[in-house]
Amino acid sequence: MGxxxxxxxxxxxxxVVLGNRLLSNEIHVELRGRMDTxxxxxxxxxxxxxxxxxxxTNPSISKTEGEAMRDYATEKDVPSNYILVESEALDTIGNxxxxxxxxxxxxxxxxxxxxxxxxxxxxxxxxxxxxxxPKYILDSKTCFKSDRKADESERKGFENAQEFFSxxxxxxxxxxxxxxxxxxxxxxxxHN
Numbered sequence: 001m002g003x004x005x006x007x008x009x010x011x012x013x014x015x016v017v018l019g020n021r022l023l024s025n026e027i028h029v030e031l032r033g034r035m036d037t038x039x040x041x042x043x044x045x046x047x048x049x050x051x052x053x054x055x056x057t058n059p060s061i062s063k064t065e066g067e068a069m070r071d072y073a074t075e076k077d078v079p080s081n082y083i084l085v086e087s088e089a090l091d092t093i094g095n096x097x098x099x100x101x102x103x104x105x106x107x108x109x110x111x112x113x114x115x116x117x118x119x120x121x122x123x124x125x126x127x128x129x130x131x132x133x134p135k136y137i138l139d140s141k142t143c144f145k146s147d148r149k150a151d152e153s154e155r156k157g158f159e160n161a162q163e164f165f166s167x168x169x170x171x172x173x174x175x176x177x178x179x180x181x182x183x184x185x186x187x188x189x190x191h192n
Contacts, residue, residue: 009047010106010108011048011108011109012109014103015038017051018120018124019055019065020065021065022068027069033117033144034144035072035073035076037115037144041113041115041142048082049083049109050073050078050082050084051084052083053065053098055094057091066087067087070085091186092127092157093164094186095124095127096128099128110135111137111139112139113140114128117148118145119148119154130165130168133169134170
């Protein structure tokens with residue numbers, strides 16, 4: 001294990017919660033379910049950080065998903081010094097990419113636990129495996145069981161992710177960043 005920090009020993013695990021488009025400055029039922037599921041998981045792990053991922057996907061809301069999720073986590077007694085906020089992701093590919101860029105600053109982290117809604121978990125797992133690559137152990141078994149089921153938009157999103165990652169070396173953050181800038185409409189202005 002690495003040197004100690006304000007966390008005690010350097011964390012070797014992280015729970016990553018994927019955002020969901022905000023409808024107001026407060027998190028809604030679906031996102032609250034993801035957060036509660038993630039907080040419960042985080043509380044069972046020792047030596048772990050809590051990363052919330054989501055940008056400003058609703059222009060009529062002043063907060064990013066990450067900021068709203070951080071506020072909720074602190075209200076639920078997750079210590080603020082254990083919370084990492086990723087506020088640039090505008091979709092699931094962004095969640096994976098920007099999370100990986102943050103994790104590269106924490107060399108002791110080897111285990112990544114993703115939490116999202118169950119209907120979304122297969123696509124999120126696929127994307128995170130490709131963004132994280134072989135350096136990390138990915139666990140995406142924990143998910144929020146919402147009323148929503150996988151639908152045509154989820155199927156299409158998975159197909160789009162497969163097309164996006166076609167030919168990319170798993171874990172090559174440089175290749176992913178270049179492709180985001182070149183061919184992803186949400187990230188054309190991305191500055192690595």
